Amino acid sequence: HEEKKQLTLKVEELERKLESTNAQNIEFLQVIAKREESIHQCQLRLEEKSRECSSLARQLEMAIEDAKRQVEQARERAVSRERAAQSKMLDLETQLSRNKTELNQFHRSKEDAERRYESRLQDLRDRLEQSESTNRSMQNYVQFLKSSYDNFF
16 A cells, blocks of 8 residues: 555656646747747748849849949940040141241241342332432533533623
8 A cells, every 4th residue: 555655656757747748848839839930030031031132132233233334335435535635636736837937937938028129128218329420420421511502691
């Protein structure tokens, strides 16, 4: 009887332990279920973030490509402007060279004209002086003739 009582106590103790273990198992299962749910939610968020990152990466790649195109276009425009400026500069230098040549020719022509003018002026002065000298000689001769005529009559 005593042995039965002890066995009953042991069985009750084991049943309590079993209930306690079952309660712990239920708690663990609930914790595991919560953790699995949390893991599932985290996986969903991770997938969503991955999709978002992929989308942002595509947008970034497109923005980089667009920026590269814009840089290339800007570079091409700058090169084109530089070529146009160099061409314009060469045209202006050519025009300046022509203008300098023309100016030098005008200076030479002016100097030649001035020399011809001076020469012609000197010739005219010499002729004028000669003419005046001839005129004086003639006036003197006329005066001589008058005086001789007066003396004769």
